[in-house]
Amino acid sequence: MARVRKVRKTPTGKKKIVFKRKQHRKSHCSLCKKVIHGVKRGGSKGPNRKYGGELCSACSRKVLKIKAKFKNKTIEKGDIPISLRKYM
Ligand SMILES: [Zn+2]
Numbered sequence: 163m164a165r166v167r168k169v170r171k172t173p174t175g176k177k178k179i180v181f182k183r184k185q186h187r188k189s190h191c192s193l194c195k196k197v198i199h200g201v202k203r204g205g206s207k208g209p210n211r212k213y214g215g216e217l218c219s220a221c222s223r224k225v226l227k228i229k230a231k232f233k234n235k236t237i238e239k240g241d242i243p244i245s246l247r248k249y250m
Contacts (some may be wrong), residue, residue, distance in 0.1 A: 191218035
């Protein structure tokens, strides 16, 4: 992980450069780019469901509904939005 330079003042008044590790960014939904809750920064997987840690709850609900419709042949492959086709 990249490091960040920071100038700190010591108790004696001297300036000192301190290197700190950059924090991981919060994981975002790959469809709507919102922050996914319940996922720790860097490492942990997130909620234990399908698309957990990849899609937010609203988007995963949307994807699963369309997937079920596609499986029951109520919609054609062409009716699925292009952004959701990789989850089918
Ligand atoms: Zn989303």
